[in-house]
Amino acid sequence: MATREDDFAAWISARQSRLFRTAYLICGDRHTAEDLVQTAAAKLYLAWDRVSARGEVDAYMRRIIVNEHNSLWRRPWKRREVAADQLPETAYADVPGDPLEADRLWAAVRDLPPRQRAVIVLRYYEDLSEAEIAAALDISPGTVKSQASRAIASLRGRLGTAFDLEETA
Incomplete structure (x- = not known):
């Protein structure tokens, strides 16, 4: 029987690279994207039972990532954008x-x-x-x-x- 932790770990493992790319494309910085995904994953874990029961996990995670990014760029010391040399896992197709x-x-x-x-x-x-x-x-x-x-x-x-x-x- 799968535990809450197993379910969450399987979900996050299956979607981690896509979540990172989405966060990176939204914020434009590799390190900030990693922080966004990590923070969002921690918040999702706290609400896992409620969200996974309704089948809205992907939408909830995207919402957390966007909200966290909005919180960052609203802070005056975070308003500058940092350009990266290349996109992660670029799929030219x-x-x-x-x-x-x-x-x-x-x-x-x-x-x-x-x-x-x-x-x-x-x-x-x-x-x-x-x-x-x-x-x-x-x-x-x-x-x-x-x-x-x-x-x-x-x-x-x-x-x-x-x-x-x-x-x-």
Whole structure:
């Protein structure tokens, strides 16, 4: 019979790399992403029985990661963004074409404001619906649409029309 600890360990083990990549894409810093996942995992563990019984573990974990990141960038001493040399576990198959173009895209995504970056990552990387993104970020679906629209306009302005994110949705 599996214990609570076994269930949690199996869940976190199966999703750890994906959670890390999501956190990294949201915050843009490897060390901060590791801290976000670790903090989120600790908070999830405390609520494991309640959340796992409802089958909402993935959504709850994403929400914790986003909330923790929001808490970090709201602090005045954490407002600067740190660029990384490369993305962890880059999967070039996710972006058609030249891998260097994929690097340009993710560099541009890292330069977006935090909320726009979170919307883009949750929409195009996690493939969440507008309603799911709104719930994860605690904003209205209309705000999700406007933030996505602004982010895409900014990306097109920086990259041209080479990356049409609407077609990959």
